[in-house]
Amino acid sequence: xxxxxxxxxxxxxxxxxxxxxxxxxxxxxxxxxxxxxxxxxxxxxxxxxxxxxxxxxxxxxxxxxxxxxxxxxxxxxxxxxxxxxxxxxxxxxxxxxxxxxxxxxxxxxxxxxxxxxxxxxxxxxxxxxxxxxxxxxxxxxxxxxxxxxxxx
Amino acid sequence: xxxxxxxxxxxxxxxxxxxxxxxxxxxxxxxxxxxxxxxxxxxxxxxxxxxxxxxxxxxxxxxxxxxxxxxxxxxxxxxxxxxxxxxxxxxxxxxxxxxxxxxxxxxxxxxxxxxxxxxxxxxxxxxxxxxxxxxxxxxxxxxxxxxxxxxx
Numbered sequence: 216x217x218x219x220x221x222x223x224x225x226x227x228x229x230x231x232x233x234x235x236x237x238x239x240x241x242x243x244x245x246x247x248x249x250x251x252x253x254x255x256x257x258x259x260x261x262x263x264x265x266x267x268x269x270x271x272x273x274x275x276x277x278x279x280x281x282x283x284x285x286x287x288x289x290x291x292x293x294x295x296x297x298x299x300x301x302x303x304x305x306x307x308x309x310x311x312x313x314x315x316x317x318x319x320x321x322x323x324x325x326x327x328x329x330x331x332x333x334x335x336x337x338x339x340x341x342x343x344x345x346x347x348x349x350x351x352x353x354x355x356x357x358x359x360x361x362x363x364x365x366x367x
Numbered sequence: 368x369x370x371x372x373x374x375x376x377x378x379x380x381x382x383x384x385x386x387x388x389x390x391x392x393x394x395x396x397x398x399x400x401x402x403x404x405x406x407x408x409x410x411x412x413x414x415x416x417x418x419x420x421x422x423x424x425x426x427x428x429x430x431x432x433x434x435x436x437x438x439x440x441x442x443x444x445x446x447x448x449x450x451x452x453x454x455x456x457x458x459x460x461x462x463x464x465x466x467x468x469x470x471x472x473x474x475x476x477x478x479x480x481x482x483x484x485x486x487x488x489x490x491x492x493x494x495x496x497x498x499x500x501x502x503x504x505x506x507x508x509x510x511x512x513x514x515x516x517x518x519x
Contacts, residue, residue, distance in 0.1 A: 230413035233421055236388035261382035267449045268424025269385060275420050297419045299455045304448070 219287055220244055223280050231276070237269055239276060247318030249281045254311045265308035270345050274355035275300065277314035278341040282359055285319065289328055292364040298338065300357035308347040314355075316343035327361065336362045371439055372396055375432050383428070389421055391428060399470030401433045406463045417460035422497050426507035427452065429466035430493040434511055437471065441480055444516040450490065452509035460499040466507075468495035479513065488514045 224241040238257045242250040258269035330337035345353035376393040390409045394402040410421035482489035497505035
């Protein structure tokens with residue numbers, strides 16, 4: 216795992232402490248796809264499958280983490296906050312699970328960078344999925360607001 | 368708190384153990400409105416406000432709990448699973464927070480009961496909100512699938 220992923224893992228564990236109880240860990244960031252995972256055991260529900268709230272937390276953070284990485288690469292200090300999201304719970308998850316969030320398209324990143332530079336704030340939509348046994352068990356779309364930490 | 372609310376609290380704590388780490392507790396069920404709450408401390412994020420995943424978990428469970436109560440009142444043993452949801456994060460939450468989910472309309476409950484009796488499975492949509500300082504900080508709409516635990 217490279218330094219940036221270590222920093223993301225530390226940021227999640229330190230700044231969003233509930234992620235430790237959820238057992239969320241950063242797995243990889245290959246070809247621009249960020250993967251986070253969580254164990255079933257801590258996130259089990261009444262049906263013996265993963266609690267929807269835990270699935271949602273993992274995808275929400277996978278997209279947040281993807282944006283965090285994009286902004287690090289752009290070297291723009293910024294704050295990322297979710298604005299809205301839709302979640303589709305397609306299959307019950309009966310084992311440990313992972314969320315994947317792909318890097319936004321280059322045109323999206325260029326637009327994000329330009330708007331942030333011009334206005335100090337920009338919105339971007341990202342998709343993420345939860346996989347369980349190589350099948351998409353949950354799909355997520357979230358819109359995030361990015362505000363640059365610009366010192367006036 | 369009445370016996371049914373105690374049973375709901377025990378069900379959440381026992382069957383969805385992450386709710387204990389989230390600090391989720393059942394507050395009241397007056398005039399058909401179920402209120403759950405959670406403390407900021409366990410659910411804090413990088414911005415010093417409540418983590419979106421925790422807010423989502425609380426509203427998801429408030430609607431789940433509302434349906435659980437409705438089905439107890441109807442005396443229909445059933446399993447409740449979320450199908451999809453949309454969440455709007457309207458304001459940052461900088462203190463302890465509570466979610467409220469109102470009882471579905473009588474026509475919705477009648478339809479739910481009839482469909483469950485006829486088909487053994489029914490869908491129902493519920494709304495819930497997170498309040499912080501008496502303002503709606505998050506709004507949620509979730510569709511749930513209810514399956515009756517009918518013994519063939």
